[in-house]
Amino acid sequence: MSGPLLTIEDVAVELPTPRGNLRAVDHVDLSLEAGRTLGIVGESGCGKTMLSRAVLQLLPKKAKLSGRVMFDGQDLARLDSERLRQLRGRDLAVVFQDPMTSLNPVLTIGTQLMETIQEHLELDASAARARSIELLAAVGIPAPEQRLAQYPHQCSGGMRQRIAIAIALSCEPKLLIADEPTTALDVTIQAQILDLLAREQRRRHMAMIIITHDLGVVAGRADEVAVMYAGRVVERAPTPALFKRMHMPYTEALLAAIPKLDAAPHTPLPAISGRPPDPTRPLRGCSFAPRCRYATGRCHEAKPALTGAERPDHLYACFHPIRMAEGVGA
């Protein structure tokens, strides 16, 4: 197949709130090809979840969505709810931060897995059962046959997330959206789950979107990274370029603010002062201007567009981009 599997075109999401309209996603364009991984990074409230819910067409009822989401040649907004439901279980799967969002507490793990499989694939009960066991084994659940009879509350958080992943993978999706799949888990379990996702992705040639607030999570695992700030994508580049030759002051500041393992104790951290703007009071200029050390008058007056001046695959939204000499230093 040629062309991207997913294209997000000029997608915006507005939510009415008592304080006024809240622009959760502010005209975002993204695309993703089969078999590739896109990381979406940003701090709490920057619109990562709303963007993924816009892709899944699972927004809150009162939300206003504009723009277009094309998946596998279809305009998702034009599909009826029945067709969408079919698509979501099958070609378009999702894993949330809290596995209990997708697991039903009163049904056994076996029932949940087999129901999904039978709904979307034409398999009889015994074939569905066999496939369930296979899937649980694939996601690293010990004694999978016995697990089938258990309920979610009888499993640890890490186990539940593995089960949610097994369900998401059960119908061989073309795209998996993982929204902070490991944020609630311990580091050693997090590493296991991220390895699991990467392995299954390679095996299935599946496209994946990993949403996280942790730049460390995407550094070694995404082909491309999009950094979001205040509802917008402010920088997007192949992963090595984003980390080594970022153009966006926000990306630079975010990376600098993370405590580094190789820094000496008591090294003061270059903190970003202030905090993100109130999403119901959008700024006229660049949303990062009040916190940006490179800001000039122009930054407070006008919004920089997302452009790729030097390289078409490296986009940034900044009037005064950071320029680092190619190939020098790291």
Next chain:
Amino acid sequence: MMQLAVPEAPLLNVDNLVVEYGLGNKTVHAVSGVSLQVARGETLGLVGESGCGKSTLGRAVLQLRRAKSGRVLFDGEDLTAMEGEALRKMRRRVQLIFQDPIASLNPRRRIGDIVAEPLVIAGVKDVAERRRRVHEVLSAVGLDPDLVAGRLPHEFSGGQCQRICIARSLVLNPEFIVCDEPVSALDVSIRAQILNLLEEMKARFGLTLLFIAHDLAVVKAVSDRVAVMYLGRLCEVGPSEQLFASPAHPYTALLLQAIPVPDPDVRPAESVAGGEPPSPIAPPSGCRFRTRCPRADQRCSAEIPELREIAPGQFAACHHPLA
């Protein structure tokens, strides 16, 4: 017996502390014989995964949870033997900062009253004196007392609430603060602000800190020494740089390997030791880490490893430490 890495008597000396919870007819072995020392002016970082007993240890140090056995010596006095007025007096000198800044502030009280509360409890009756102290600590944490004192917690962001909590913990001029995951709930950009603030406050008020977190990089940023905990026991303790550069305990090594590093050239270590921590209700015999340890052998299930000095100042509880 563990040797002191510092010549002076430690401000805090935790000796073989055991803390348990009853759960139905079962026992949760939350802290099982932990000994550690914190020197005056030092920050000791305490790391370990969820449920390993970090908060329980912190709370037991402050006597918010009484230990089953063992002692907590603070400035030479045994807190575990104290009660009533003596304990209340002692508590002024030790404070706690929690992970969830918003939840730890009473939503119906004004910031000025929240920060003044420890003074009221401590019996400071002079209103002007209370106001003076509140102003002083609010300014110290970077808030404008005139702007914030009259407002309610919901008007503040998570980072600002944590500043308020820090101000409240400073108002009695304590010597020692247990910081229980003070930045875990905060965003990266705000986290750096709060970590810097804690370092500043430590220098300015001459504090000694027990800094609990599950993020090793965060812990390293502020700690002179780091203690690693697993399932109720200490695995390793040592000077931060040394411990991170050459971990002696296999669990410390595993933790370090599992951290996602924000550098695309660092390939994530494929399949860090599998498995999950066992339940603290029925911890494994011998070394508690043995069910996940690649070096485990028979001795590890038969014999509890004691903390012993592996390198100057670095102690590990392992029968087969890493070279």
